[in-house]
Amino acid sequence: MTRLKTEDICNISSRVEHYNKRLLECTGKSLLGIACYACETDERRIKPVIESFCIHVVPDTSGQGIITGFCETVCAILRFLGFSAVVSEKADLSGVAHAYESRADAFMMADDNRFAGINLKNNCVIDNSRTTGRAFAAALDLMADGVKDHSVLIMGCGPVGAAAAQTVLFWGASVLLYDIYPQAAQSLEQRLLKDSWPGRKIEIQNDLHKGFSKTRLIIEATPSADTIEDDLISDHMVVAAPGVPLGISTAGCSILKNRVIHDKLELGVAVMAVSLVLQEKDLYKREIRSRKQYV
Ligand code: 2YG
DSSP states (O other), X not given: OOOOOHHHHTTHHHHHHHHHHHHHHHHSSOHHHHHHHHTTOOHHHXXXXXXXXXXXXXXXXXXXXXXXXXHHHHHHHHHHHTOEEEEOSSOHHHHHHHHHHTTOSEEEEEOSSOEEEEETTTOOXXXXXXXXXXXXXXXXXXXXXXXXXXXXXXEXXXXXXXXXXXXXXXXXXXXXXXXXXXXXXXXXXXXXXXXXXXXXXXXXXXXXXHHHHHOSEEXXXXXXXXXXXXXXXXXXXXXXXXXXXXXXXXXXXXXXXXXXXXXXXXXXXXXXXXXXXXXXXXXXXXXXXXXXXXX
């Protein structure tokens, strides 16, 4: 999992409005709209709750310590969405205790291993890797006018790629699993095959070039740059890229234009926040129901 650097995130707060416009151009939905779509809920249902939903973003000094601007950026994204969000004045346990004492609805916190949100009313834990995979699967579904009955190439079978794979399977797609470490693709394939996905295929794709020839729909969730070379970018390719750094060159992005979406925090944080409001249990019920609809 890539650890963000201050330079990765220092422009997010000032550009979130601009990014929102880009999301509307690429998907027809705003940052909040995509997050609601990812959570299979409706903006009209969520909006009335958001303004009074208080989220504390708590700095975490453990491990490699604070990333300058990280908490402030997460808070700015939440405020852009309409949440009542603050960066806690206290860090670590003091910040968590303060969130409880001030009756916050939830808090978000990230150490070197996990970035999670916790709903203080029902103790639901919302994990950023899972919400990021879900968010970018939703963005792909919207950009591609539906992944159902298509194959999606999952590049990178870590936690984010795995969540994206599960989401597009729920939505009726087949998946081609690629990872630079074949055993990562194999273990994801085994985990996914534990559930039944009638009518959908789960295949390992070791040869990327072949993968690009089999499908134009791609989730790029690797921690590497230049994983999709410019000359492999086709006119119809659609890429949702949660991977940090972006696996596509500037030239490649100008070929793809409105058919590529990438960010380092926004979409994953937006789905975390909506999931906290929705109370993850509802979301889980939705996943079961949507799986049933494909049986
Ligand atoms: O509180 C702080 O400032 C630090 N303890 C934050 C550390 C975050 C480390 N994790 C990462 O940089 C990423 N895994 C965060 C998620 C990236 C987007 N999916």
